[in-house]
Amino acid sequence: MTPPEETGQGISADAPGVPPAVSLCPLETLRNRPDFLRAASARRQGTGGFLLQARDRHDASAAVRVGFTASKKIGNAVFRNRAKRRLREVARALLPARARPGWDYVLVARPHATVSRDFTDLLADLETALRSVHREGGA
Template sequence: MTVLRHRADFLRAARALRRGTDGMLLQARHRDDGDPTIRVGYTCSKKIGNAVARNRAKRRLRAVVAEALLPGAKPGWDYVLIGRPGATIDREFQALKSDLIYALRKIHAQT
């Protein structure tokens, strides 16, 4: 699993599949490049709050991915997790994990 760093990768994921939950928005796309690496990106807008709040939201998203992404993720896919104002920081951690598992299941059911 690697981290998305380039803006173009985030933009391609934004045009692909998406699933919103109470705690986050998940965007996902199949790359079709033959590389089995799972890539993950994180983003939080200024609607979340100041830099401290945005970083806290991203840390929570990283922790959720570390615990819940691999069982539901597929090789060769890019995933972008987007924090939601008021929800990503305040939501219980177990609820965030179940949000991610639900979103992954729904996205892969569409393909």
């Protein structure tokens, strides 16, 4: 049995001093098929790692909605889930700061590319695709 520690000694149980993630606009997840179809019929930009589909909802909501798809062309369930996890992490890293409020974004996985592409390349792909989608049409 260990003796009790004296006051002022020992390890503090406080959480480490990690700053909270900066979120300029709230992210919501697309879950309904009609929302995915509306995004698919709007702007799209292909990249080496995935396809980005984006649309302006033209509503009063400031939330950014994002969806992820990976068809059976990607491979079995393990590869599809891995592709969606990677796309979710890319979106979580960049969309809060670079997405426009009131927009829907859908990231569509590409066979072989989404799973095997370097993560930093996926981040650069999303930045490039966002610039391209928002530049078109002056929106």
